[in-house]
Amino acid sequence: MKQIILLSAVLVSLFTSCTPQPAAPSGPTFDEVVTTRRSIRNYDATKTISEAEVRQLLTTTQEAPSWANGQPTKYYVAMTPEKVQAVQELIGDFNKRNVQGAPVLMVSTFENTKSGFFNGQATNEIGEGWGAYDNGVSNAYLVLAARAMGFDTLIMGMRNSDALRTLFNIPESETIMAVISLGYRAAEPNRPGRRPLEEIVTFY
Numbered sequence: 001m002k003q004i005i006l007l008s009a010v011l012v013s014l015f016t017s018c019t020p021q022p023a024a025p026s027g028p029t030f031d032e033v034v035t036t037r038r039s040i041r042n043y044d045a046t047k048t049i050s051e052a053e054v055r056q057l058l059t060t061t062q063e064a065p066s067w068a069n070g071q072p073t074k075y076y077v078a079m080t081p082e083k084v085q086a087v088q089e090l091i092g093d094f095n096k097r098n099v100q101g102a103p104v105l106m107v108s109t110f111e112n113t114k115s116g117f118f119n120g121q122a123t124n125e126i127g128e129g130w131g132a133y134d135n136g137v138s139n140a141y142l143v144l145a146a147r148a149m150g151f152d153t154l155i156m157g158m159r160n161s162d163a164l165r166t167l168f169n170i171p172e173s174e175t176i177m178a179v180i181s182l183g184y185r186a187a188e189p190n191r192p193g194r195r196p197l198e199e200i201v202t203f204y
């Protein structure tokens, strides 16, 4: 009897501590997603994106790995024309010009002292770099998931973080990283070249 109770307790804890694996998505192949994703600097202003679609995109993005599954990355999503325009003013003239027509602009942050930290202490020399690392992994998931949904993106590191903090009331406990546009491409972009593999890989 005691063994049955113990087994039941183990089974219950197994089912409650894990959530089911999401069903494999149907759609373009991984190769198609990766090869057609580009930084888009020319958007089709006639096309819109719904909040439900952004929620679906960010739900997929949440599958990204992170340090101890701490999930430090956060997104502040501008969707109303007023908020989108306000963000456009804070990304510099070059980026502002290039994201005209993109219906969504997202500010990506990470919560400090989470990734790479234990009991408030940095676990190694990378320190808050692990938060930035996790943020980049999350952003990579986002831009690929967006492409799989037929959307296009531009990651922007040129932005006014102080003004964005004020605009979205982002607490000092978060580091502001990129602004990411979301929309539909208006024209096919060129593919910027990549370094020869030999320059970036060392085999032993």
Ligand SMILES: Cc1cc2nc3c(=O)[nH]c(=O)nc-3n(C[C@H](O)[C@H](O)[C@H](O)COP(=O)(O)O)c2cc1C
Residues within 6 Å of the ligand: 037, 038, 039, 040, 041, 095, 098, 154, 155, 156, 157, 158, 159, 178, 191, 192
């Ligand atoms: C962290 C980061 C910051 C970037 N910042 C900008 C930016 O401010 N403006 C811009 O036009 N592109 C920006 N880019 C896009 C890169 O220029 C682009 O990814 C690169 O040229 C390769 O092109 P591809 O994305 O089309 O493959 C950024 C990309 C990353 C990952």
